[in-house]
Amino acid sequence: xxxxxxxxxxxxxxxxxxxxxxxxxxxxxxxxxxxxxxxxxxxxxxxxxxxxxxxxxxxxxxxxxxxxxxxxxxxxxxxxxxxxxxxxxxxxxxxxxxxxxxxxxxxxxxxxxxxxxxxxxxxxxxxxxxxxxxxxxxxxxxxxxxxxxxxxxxxxxxxxxxxxxxxxxxxxx
Numbered sequence: 001x002x003x004x005x006x007x008x009x010x011x012x013x014x015x016x017x018x019x020x021x022x023x024x025x026x027x028x029x030x031x032x033x034x035x036x037x038x039x040x041x042x043x044x045x046x047x048x049x050x051x052x053x054x055x056x057x058x059x060x061x062x063x064x065x066x067x068x069x070x071x072x073x074x075x076x077x078x079x080x081x082x083x084x085x086x087x088x089x090x091x092x093x094x095x096x097x098x099x100x101x102x103x104x105x106x107x108x109x110x111x112x113x114x115x116x117x118x119x120x121x122x123x124x125x126x127x128x129x130x131x132x133x134x135x136x137x138x139x140x141x142x143x144x145x146x147x148x149x150x151x152x153x154x155x156x157x158x159x160x161x162x163x164x165x166x167x168x169x170x171x172x173x
Contacts, residue, residue, distance in 0.1 A: 020112075056144045
């Protein structure tokens with residue numbers, strides 16, 4: 001019976017290195033494959049966020065087009081200020097979550113279970129989000145900026161809590 005590639009330990013790693021969601025076993029040595037996986041994940045999310053921002057700003061543009069000229073200029077200024085605040089807020093929220101995760105890093109089994117739970121909730125949230133986007137069109141730039149700030153903070157950390165938890169788990173075995 002063949003083993004899945006995620007079950008095969010990285011070269012030079014102990015035989016029992018656990019696989020982490022999104023990183024496999026590359027987290028143990030943090031070599032080129034690790035950074036390639038992290039970079040590919042960040043790039044994929046950047047493309048998704050770019051598409052979401054494109055669609056969201058298109059919806060905002062249709063709302064904006066219905067406003068009279070002087071109101072439109074004032075509304076754009078308000079949205080610009082709210083978008084800047086939203087990006088900073090998203091960054092802060094993500095960094096606080098990361099700090100909490102680093103204070104109590106999950107063991108590999110808990111990291112996988114958390115990822116499974118997160119993926120299970122995404123389908124329902126995606127359906128609900130379609131309707132909320134239409135209602136939120138007037139403030140969509142600020143909401144999208146929050147997402148951009150959150151995502152930027154998520155991919156600029158040195159290591160993820162799941163890596164710290166897995167290292168502690170390995171050391172304690």
